Amino acid sequence: MALPALRAGPRAAWMQLERILARVFAHDANPLAQLGAVACLLLLLLLISGIYLYVVFDTSATGGWRSIDTLSRQQPFPGGWLRSMHRYAADGFLLVTVLHLLREWVLGRSTGFRRASWLTGLPLLVFVYISAMGGFWLNWDRLGQYAAVASAELLDRLPLLTAALTRNFVNADAVSDRLFSLLVFIHLGVPLLLLFGLWFHLQRIHRPMVVPARALLLGVVGTLMLLAAVLPVSSQAPADLAVAPTALAFDWIVLHLHPLADATSPGLVLVLIVAVLLVLLALPLRAHASLPVAVVDPDHCNGCRRCVDDCPYAAITLEPHPNAKPGMQLAVVAANRCAGCGICAGACPSATPFRSAQRLATGIDLPQHSLDTLRRQLHAALSHASGRGKVVVFGCQHGAGVATADTADAIVFSLRCSGQLPPAFVDYALRCGAGGVVISACSMGACEYRLGSRWTAARLAANREPRLRRSVPENRYRLVFADAGDEPALAAAIAAAGDGRAAAVRS
Numbered sequence: 001m002a003l004p005a006l007r008a009g010p011r012a013a014w015m016q017l018e019r020i021l022a023r024v025f026a027h028d029a030n031p032l033a034q035l036g037a038v039a040c041l042l043l044l045l046l047l048i049s050g051i052y053l054y055v056v057f058d059t060s061a062t063g064g065w066r067s068i069d070t071l072s073r074q075q076p077f078p079g080g081w082l083r084s085m086h087r088y089a090a091d092g093f094l095l096v097t098v099l100h101l102l103r104e105w106v107l108g109r110s111t112g113f114r115r116a117s118w119l120t121g122l123p124l125l126v127f128v129y130i131s132a133m134g135g136f137w138l139n140w141d142r143l144g145q146y147a148a149v150a151s152a153e154l155l156d157r158l159p160l161l162t163a164a165l166t167r168n169f170v171n172a173d174a175v176s177d178r179l180f181s182l183l184v185f186i187h188l189g190v191p192l193l194l195l196f197g198l199w200f201h202l203q204r205i206h207r208p209m210v211v212p213a214r215a216l217l218l219g220v221v222g223t224l225m226l227l228a229a230v231l232p233v234s235s236q237a238p239a240d241l242a243v244a245p246t247a248l249a250f251d252w253i254v255l256h257l258h259p260l261a262d263a264t265s266p267g268l269v270l271v272l273i274v275a276v277l278l279v280l281l282a283l284p285l286r287a288h289a290s291l292p293v294a295v296v297d298p299d300h301c302n303g304c305r306r307c308v309d310d311c312p313y314a315a316i317t318l319e320p321h322p323n324a325k326p327g328m329q330l331a332v333v334a335a336n337r338c339a340g341c342g343i344c345a346g347a348c349p350s351a352t353p354f355r356s357a358q359r360l361a362t363g364i365d366l367p368q369h370s371l372d373t374l375r376r377q378l379h380a381a382l383s384h385a386s387g388r389g390k391v392v393v394f395g396c397q398h399g400a401g402v403a404t405a406d407t408a409d410a411i412v413f414s415l416r417c418s419g420q421l422p423p424a425f426v427d428y429a430l431r432c433g434a435g436g437v438v439i440s441a442c443s444m445g446a447c448e449y450r451l452g453s454r455w456t457a458a459r460l461a462a463n464r465e466p467r468l469r470r471s472v473p474e475n476r477y478r479l480v481f482a483d484a485g486d487e488p489a490l491a492a493a494i495a496a497a498g499d500g501r502a503a504a505v506r507s
């Protein structure tokens with residue numbers, strides 16, 4: 001099953017992997033779908049354990065190693081245990097950040113409206129690397145010595161410095177308290193920069209998921225706690241610049257660049273790092289398909305702010321309405337932030353198909369995929385004798401292929417996102433003669449536009465405006481979470497809806 005996905009390209013293979021993990025972990029604990037949130041959790045664990053370590057840490061060149069080694073030996077709990085947590089959380093943070101980048105890359109999320117998220121994410125990766133490496137330098141054991149000297153050799157290849165950094169490590173006397181203060185400053189300052197950068201990174205994301213789902217959160221914290229208890233981290237012998245360190249218990253996750261530099265040359269590794277960063281920086285320049293942009297119709301917008309609350313990319317703001325009625329506001333879309341998902345149209349109170357006007361004019365809509373067109377097509381399909389009694393399927397174009405559901409028993413409508421559908425369309429389809437209605441959304445973590453599936457489920461369950469009317473019989477419609485590849489689940493939902501067996505999935 002994985003091989004055909006691989007042949008279909010990295011995106012399909014990645015989605016397939018996520019689907020497998022979603023089955024293993026259950027949808028809301030799928031780690032690959034929440035990598036940003038897991039990274040935030042690991043950052044929090046690093047800050048908490050780091051504060052404890054800083055309290056006992058002696059920031060002098062001679063005292064650094066002693067203070068941490070003593071902590072581990074004399075106070076295995078909580079001191080040594082927190083120290084181990086700090087190390088494992090740093091490893092995890094770097095791994096998860098790289099995986100997060102890889103996911104966004106493979107899913108093609110470096111261009112268009114996501115360009116800003118991509119470009120603000122890149123410095124974070126650099127900060128994570130530097131912070132993690134800095135932890136090893138501070139420990140100032142043989143491994144820290146190796147990492148510090150190797151990092152200095154790498155930086156010396158940069159044509160920026162007038163004096164070689166490696167001169168600070170020629171002998172024990174060269175490692176002054178001043179140099180050590182600089183190392184402490186880097187290890188504390190860079191994470192602060194990281195926090196600041198993270199704030200920027202999340203500016204364009206409305207309601208960013210910064211806390212993983214409960215099951216995943218407990219899993220991550222529990223694993224780290226266990227790892228720290230079972231495999232406590234200990235210091236190696238104190239640094240001795242007279243001796244070249246050998247037989248190091250190595251941290252391959254953070255320090256992998258140094259052996260590569262040993263095997264090749266620091267200059268080559270530096271060129272490699274710069275090349276990778278340049279490629280990552282250039283990715284957003286690639287051409288991308290132009291997306292529809294939501295357009296507001298001032299005559300039908302009353303400034304209720306539902307679209308502002310539901311937009312996943314903070315693309316809508318409210319401004320004073322040009323009709324100058326006191327206190328009335330108008331939605332305004334920032335085109336460069338708009339993903340063209342249509343979730344705002346699904347949220348707008350004016351987007352009800354029961355309106356008698358010949359053209360369904362709504363407060364906000366995607367002109368190229370308008371709700372007016374959807375209503376006309378739906379009406380036309382159901383008013384035809386061959387359409388009556390069929391199951392109407394409203395499916396997300398990113399999820400299970402709705403085209404495969406276009407059978408003799410179903411009439412299919414493909415949406416930009418399931419969240420584009422105002423719930424009143426379910427009621428409308430049934431009143432126009434549909435035998436049942438299926439709304440096909442992607443699973444929560446797989447929603448292309450982050451919040452579409454969540455809002456769809458909440459609106460149908462009448463937990464969020466606009467609500468599906470309670471009078472709509474639950475056995476006449478069904479919400480199915482079916483990602484690309486889950487076509488059998490969609491087919492089963494259609495069959496159940498056709499039998500009148502459909503029970504709504506409540507969120």
Ligand code: HEM
Pocket residue numbers: 035036037039040097100101104109110114117118119120121122124125128198201202205207208209210448449450
């Ligand atoms: C410290 C490291 C990082 C943290 C903590 C972090 C965290 C997050 C979080 C919480 C989100 C919002 C997820 C959601 O609610 O859907 C996000 C989105 C995103 N991140 Fe990161 N991120 C980090 C690094 C990066 C890096 C290195 C890149 C790539 C260069 C990146 C690219 C993106 C993109 C493109 C999105 C938008 C996803 C979307 O539109 O659905 N991030 N990040």
Ligand code: SF4
Pocket residue numbers: 293294310311312313314315316333337338339340341342343344345
């Ligand atoms: S189409 Fe999507 S991204 Fe654009 S304004 Fe509407 S909800 Fe926001």
Ligand code: SF4
Pocket residue numbers: 296300301302303304305306307308330331344347348349350363364
């Ligand atoms: S949901 Fe509709 S009416 Fe409300 S602010 Fe947005 S466009 Fe205007």
